[in-house]
Amino acid sequence: MKIDRITLTHLRMPLVNPFETSFGRIERRDCILLEVASEGLLGYGECVADRDPGYSYETAGTAWHILGDFIAPAILGKDVRSPGEFQERVSGVRGHQMAKAGLEMALWDLMGKREGRCLRDLFGGVRERVEVGVSVGIQASPEALVEVVAGYVSQGYRRIKIKIKPGRDVAEAKVLRIAFPDMRLQVDANSAYTLENADRLKPLDDLDLLLIEQPLAEDDLWDHSRLQARLSTPICLDESILSVRHARQALEMRACRVINIKAGRVGGLSEAVAIHDLCSSQGVPVWCGGMLETGVGRAANLALASLPGFTLPGDISASDRYYTQDITHERFNLNPDSTIDVPDAPGLGVTIDPQALERFTIDRLVIGGI
């Protein structure tokens, strides 16, 4: 695929509801849409870095810099035959996984369009629909949380994840377990605890949770292994796993029993598939994480989650949980069995709505072309 032109579009989209985590609260979500023109086709990718460096050090600003000044020049005018070859060409760029992943996604979309195959088939996915859940932000009170969750349950979601932080954890999980005794429930701390204060999470072991996501610092596999030894609930790592190597080491160290896979966090869909393969070979369950994606990133997440080892429901909710207006013509709906259909048109299987794109654009950069 000869890379003729790369267009970066910085988007800022209002969320249907504010989203609060242990690292902050947002009402609008930023991302960068990548458009790669190659031999008459257009491929799209979503770089999931947000405005602030709360989840990761990457931001839309750092990704703009890395994509525009390093990644685009490394491939513009070149014949990039595969996502693997792309990764080789940008291997001199240390880190910046979200920037790389956004561009790699556009190449997958191009490849699928060229070959007339959907991403699920290119990845070897086996499902036409995937099980999903909702990730619910921190609410004003435990009572408010029960009400919000009840709303999602009545829409048909059968798995709920809640965000927690010190002081807003055990009481929240308990009140939900009482209100919904059989619901699949899990919590996500986004690194808000230390080994010293994580003992306060011990009562969660009595609540039959699917998992506790990323309790400790992102760069601390060792303390996660010490904490996992004290908890009967599986620890699931998100922020800590940036590569297949990290995944292997975390499993060897027993730092977790489950892994949340996000293509953006690990540098691309190829690495995400590789982590899935590693975990599958060891019988370790994985699930697809989310970054409040637009229809572009959501389509990629659905294709990824169609792989056989994704045995836990993903953080992939219906479009209306996030955005009143999306940048794709396609919207994703929840089926009554708490699943969402995997797109099956070539590539990502979605098309861009130019008017919506215009409405949410705050910056644009065209690299190459005429």
Ligand code: OSB
């Ligand atoms: O930790 O999983 C997380 C959103 C932004 C950043 C980090 C996380 C999340 C979510 C949202 O939990 C999941 C979704 O897209 O629905």
Ligand code: MG
């Ligand atoms: Mg998480």
